[in-house]
Amino acid sequence: MTGAALESAKGAGLPDALREPWSELPRQQEAATLGMWLFLMSEMLFFGAVFMAFSFTRALDGEAFARAARETALWYGASNTLILVTSSLTITLAIRAAGAADNTLATRLLAVTALLGLAFLVVKGFEYRDDLDHHLYPGADFALGQNAALIFWSFYWIMTGVHAIHLAIGIGLVTRLAWLMGRGRLSFASPQLEVTSLYWHLVDAFWVVLFPVLYVAGRG
Amino acid sequence: MITGFFFIGGAAATLIRLELFSPTGRFLTDNEYDLVFTLHGVIMVWFFLVPLIPTTLGNFLLPMMIGAPDVAFPKLNLASWYLTLTGGLTVLAAVLLGGVDTGWTFYPPYSTTFSHSHVALAAIGVIIAGFGTIATGVNFVATTHTLRAPGMTWFRLPLMVWALYATSLVMILATPVLAMTLLLLVADRLFGLPVFDGFRGGDPLLFQHLFWFYSHPAVYIMILPAMGVVTEVITCFARRRVFGYRAMVYAILAIAIIGFGVWGHHMFVSGQSAFANLVFSFLSFIVAVPSAIKVFNWTATLYRGQITFEAPMLYALGFIGLFTVGGLTGLFLASIPIDVQVTGTYFVIAHFHYVMVGGAVSAYFAGLHFWWPKITGRLYDEAWARFAAYLMFFGFNFTFFPQFILGYLGMPRRYHTYPPEFQTWNVMSSTGAVVLAAAYLMPFFYLAWSLFYGKVASANPWEATGLEWRTTSPPPTRNFARMPVVTEDPYDYHDPQYSPEPATRSIDRMAARALGRGASGAETAP
Amino acid sequence: MSEAGRKAGAFHWRGPTIAWAIMISALVLIVLLGLYGGGALRFYGALALAAVMLLTLAFGLVGLGRESALTRLVGGAAFLFIALMFFLSFADLLTRLR
Numbered sequence: 001m002t003g004a005a006l007e008s009a010k011g012a013g014l015p016d017a018l019r020e021p022w023s024e025l026p027r028q029q030e031a032a033t034l035g036m037w038l039f040l041m042s043e044m045l046f047f048g049a050v051f052m053a054f055s056f057t058r059a060l061d062g063e064a065f066a067r068a069a070r071e072t073a074l075w076y077g078a079s080n081t082l083i084l085v086t087s088s089l090t091i092t093l094a095i096r097a098a099g100a101a102d103n104t105l106a107t108r109l110l111a112v113t114a115l116l117g118l119a120f121l122v123v124k125g126f127e128y129r130d131d132l133d134h135h136l137y138p139g140a141d142f143a144l145g146q147n148a149a150l151i152f153w154s155f156y157w158i159m160t161g162v163h164a165i166h167l168a169i170g171i172g173l174v175t176r177l178a179w180l181m182g183r184g185r186l187s188f189a190s191p192q193l194e195v196t197s198l199y200w201h202l203v204d205a206f207w208v209v210l211f212p213v214l215y216v217a218g219r220g
Numbered sequence: 221m222i223t224g225f226f227f228i229g230g231a232a233a234t235l236i237r238l239e240l241f242s243p244t245g246r247f248l249t250d251n252e253y254d255l256v257f258t259l260h261g262v263i264m265v266w267f268f269l270v271p272l273i274p275t276t277l278g279n280f281l282l283p284m285m286i287g288a289p290d291v292a293f294p295k296l297n298l299a300s301w302y303l304t305l306t307g308g309l310t311v312l313a314a315v316l317l318g319g320v321d322t323g324w325t326f327y328p329p330y331s332t333t334f335s336h337s338h339v340a341l342a343a344i345g346v347i348i349a350g351f352g353t354i355a356t357g358v359n360f361v362a363t364t365h366t367l368r369a370p371g372m373t374w375f376r377l378p379l380m381v382w383a384l385y386a387t388s389l390v391m392i393l394a395t396p397v398l399a400m401t402l403l404l405l406v407a408d409r410l411f412g413l414p415v416f417d418g419f420r421g422g423d424p425l426l427f428q429h430l431f432w433f434y435s436h437p438a439v440y441i442m443i444l445p446a447m448g449v450v451t452e453v454i455t456c457f458a459r460r461r462v463f464g465y466r467a468m469v470y471a472i473l474a475i476a477i478i479g480f481g482v483w484g485h486h487m488f489v490s491g492q493s494a495f496a497n498l499v500f501s502f503l504s505f506i507v508a509v510p511s512a513i514k515v516f517n518w519t520a521t522l523y524r525g526q527i528t529f530e531a532p533m534l535y536a537l538g539f540i541g542l543f544t545v546g547g548l549t550g551l552f553l554a555s556i557p558i559d560v561q562v563t564g565t566y567f568v569i570a571h572f573h574y575v576m577v578g579g580a581v582s583a584y585f586a587g588l589h590f591w592w593p594k595i596t597g598r599l600y601d602e603a604w605a606r607f608a609a610y611l612m613f614f615g616f617n618f619t620f621f622p623q624f625i626l627g628y629l630g631m632p633r634r635y636h637t638y639p640p641e642f643q644t645w646n647v648m649s650s651t652g653a654v655v656l657a658a659a660y661l662m663p664f665f666y667l668a669w670s671l672f673y674g675k676v677a678s679a680n681p682w683e684a685t686g687l688e689w690r691t692t693s694p695p696p697t698r699n700f701a702r703m704p705v706v707t708e709d710p711y712d713y714h715d716p717q718y719s720p721e722p723a724t725r726s727i728d729r730m731a732a733r734a735l736g737r738g739a740s741g742a743e744t745a746p
Numbered sequence: 747m748s749e750a751g752r753k754a755g756a757f758h759w760r761g762p763t764i765a766w767a768i769m770i771s772a773l774v775l776i777v778l779l780g781l782y783g784g785g786a787l788r789f790y791g792a793l794a795l796a797a798v799m800l801l802t803l804a805f806g807l808v809g810l811g812r813e814s815a816l817t818r819l820v821g822g823a824a825f826l827f828i829a830l831m832f833f834l835s836f837a838d839l840l841t842r843l844r
Contacts, residue, residue, distance in 0.1 A: 033813075033817070034816070034817070034820070037817055037820045037821060038820060040820075040821070040824075041820050041821070041823060041824045044824035044825070044828065045824055045827060045828065048824065048827075048828035048831065049831070051828075052828070052831050052832050052835060055832065055836075056835055056836070056839060059836070059839055059840070060839070074777065074780045074781070078773065078776075078777045078780075081773050082770065082773060085766060085769045085770065085773065085799075085803075086766065088766075088803065088807050089762055089763065089765075089766040089807065092762040092807045092808075093759055093762055093763075096757055096758050096759060096762070097757055099755065099757075100755060100756060100757040100758075102757060105757075198808065201803060201807060201808045204803060205800055205803055205804070208769075208796060208799045208800055208803060209796050209800060211776070211796075212776050212792040212793065212795060212796040212799075213792070213793070213796065215780060216776055216777075216779055216780040216783075216788065216792040217788065217789050217792035217793055217796075218789070219780065219788060
């Protein structure tokens, strides 16, 4: 960001986005983005590990996994994918709007993003209820018997559960941004926008891999 | 905090060696012994060795060595401290509630199905601490990329910085896998999931693959910073530029990267396929090469040096010897026929204590003494420090060398009873442990003493190169009064054409410096 | 330079929207595979479409193409190590004696 833009940002009464130990804003932004990417790298390994475990077990008993996969609710999953992908669009547009100095539009788009995230969780909630009704949870009365099918569903609950927790955190972060921007307390020079959107895209990215793998690929 | 955990882990070690004085159980039952060695492993690995050099020395030194006022994300730094502490307290809670008896490796099916101990709580504590490690890693990498002072190019960085950088990359990439693995383990245990259950379609080896994918790189997290310290100390006390700077950099990166591909050498007898055994054995031999390069280069650095034997140097030289022994025995273990014989025995225990304790902890003490004046502004008593260093080296070998023999003779690990013919070696080992404990305790006393009564240190008492020596001891809040500008290569102890001048730290040398010849830059006023 | 570091200018919405459209098309194909596909086509097709969606997300919405080489390296490095994890673990699994 140029000095002129920073000056005008300050002149507009927006808070000084510069923090310790930085002396220049572009450096701070560069570091914030790099820091978030490094964190994303760790998150990719986190989910990569469970995908590896899933694939490993599938290779042990593909038939049981196929039986289990056929019980997944394709339409719930597809709807959720639509919702989440759209939310990635809205958050990207929010950043673009902020960059175009249209803070009102940016605030609205951030709010929509958070709402879409909530919608995802609601749909997921309904899906979980259905899964529970069909006895598709770990326990003695698991619907498909005490075998690798149960492992598939264990992974289902763990992967979607961990994803949902990440999403909930993301909703909190985006809501906070929407609130700050709505109050005029967030400068578009602040690295927070970029960093939060990266996190949100990561959560979307996991789902984009998770949905085809869990709901479609393994149906046999 | 690290010191506190060291005491806890050390107390467990003391119990172990006391118990092993006699071939039959002395004062611990079988299960109690399991609790003790698990405690020793969990605390020492995750709450002592992994954070040891990065959090104590690294946090302080990394910004200074690159000429920065602080790390990139100071609040994240604080968060990582709280996360490690929270994780540690959670593990201690598990200990106080009755402990864990699975061994620090948490192998299923014992940990998921049969153990009655507090596995889940301890595992959760480790997961929490793992997030602290990742935070540190992110911080250090971002700092190194974005906060270097003008003129501090990548290939002018001290090797300590490169070592911390590579360590941080490993932290970021490996630790999340541990988090997920332990999460799956806890889920298996708490909800009866069959992920690692061989009878219900799962595979216990899957746990081992995932666990060691982290835990092998974890040992490189422990050793790489130690290697960084050793380079800093050896160059200073030999008054030499490091031999083969670029090779050292590439070796550090090679260790970090190749280290991710060797984990199966912990699983040679687990039921892993013969083909996988072959691949992992091969890669394990390969990973030894960059480590060996570093040892050769340190040795070459010493050649024609003007060597003096201050305490940091003694520890660093000890590192080279002990790490070499540990590393070579690692090669023995990488060889499958040998490993089949000695795996699960005291040979393995001796191997990793040589590299982790003889290596990483020695290097830590080297660094602690080397940078003590910088951190505290005081000089410690050199005579006591040298005595402690010699004592540590002696005590360490007396403790752990007999364990190589014991392992070779067939004494299994994690057992507190053994055939009577092993007793001599065990007594030797336990006696050595007493000496070693004394050597570890001594620094507490003379270092604490120095805080109150030690001589006040100048900015650069060792006449070392490196930006951290250009600021006051201790440094001001933002590390430097004026941001330094870097114009020379690291370890600029002498002109590349010539051998170094002797470091007599006498009037003559100071005069020589004042006349414009010699190593270190001018001291800045506070 | 990061998104937020740009000078105030026009509102560029076309690029992300096209990326979104591509992703939704891929989603439709995945659903069709789930409903009507079978066997290897469904398996590899779903994984391939997942890769398409992921890359579109990375380059179309996250803007990885406009970031520095370092950022791309960091983003890609994780996959390298995940691949290593897969490869060596499966090297064990697939070569075990029955």
